[in-house]
Amino acid sequence: MISKSAVQQAVEEWLQGKEYFLVDINVSPDDRIVVEIDHQDGVWIEDCADLSRHIESRLSRDDEDYELEVGSAGLGQPFRVHRQYEIHVGKEVETQLHDGRKLRGTLLSVGQDGFQLGVVQKVKEEGKKRPVTKEIPTDLSFEDVAYTKYLIKVK
Numbered sequence: 001m002i003s004k005s006a007v008q009q010a011v012e013e014w015l016q017g018k019e020y021f022l023v024d025i026n027v028s029p030d031d032r033i034v035v036e037i038d039h040q041d042g043v044w045i046e047d048c049a050d051l052s053r054h055i056e057s058r059l060s061r062d063d064e065d066y067e068l069e070v071g072s073a074g075l076g077q078p079f080r081v082h083r084q085y086e087i088h089v090g091k092e093v094e095t096q097l098h099d100g101r102k103l104r105g106t107l108l109s110v111g112q113d114g115f116q117l118g119v120v121q122k123v124k125e126e127g128k129k130r131p132v133t134k135e136i137p138t139d140l141s142f143e144d145v146a147y148t149k150y151l152i153k154v155k
Helices: 004-015 045-058 082-087
Strands: 021-027 032-038 067-072 092-097 102-110 114-123 132-141 145-150
Touching: 004 021, 004 032, 004 045, 032 045, 032 082, 045 067, 082 102, 102 132
Parallel strands: 032 067
Antiparallel strands: 021 032, 092 102, 092 145, 102 114, 114 132
């Protein structure tokens, strides 16, 4: 069986000096290897092919046959690493908390232990008859979050 550490070492070699970052590596018992990378401006197919060739040059098919898939983390998929939060600051996201509540809003900032989400809510302002909509900053801890993902809007 191919070790995850051997694949990770090859990926980390390729990542040096690039703005890409590793999201996940999965090596199944039947030697199916799935590598997911991401980048602030998106992932180019040419770079996935280059990374695939780099990994293949570090593994030997003579020792073990394997299936290799290299791709992007996927738009609309839950974030799996801290850096994904960082590159989506200022963008619309959806967060589901462990208690089942879903929040949608703008990712305002990211810290070590959590993030701030600007959630649009109706608020009753003093001196006004009707509530107004305002973006309310809401602090969330990573411990309380089941998932967060980029919110894809179709117009």
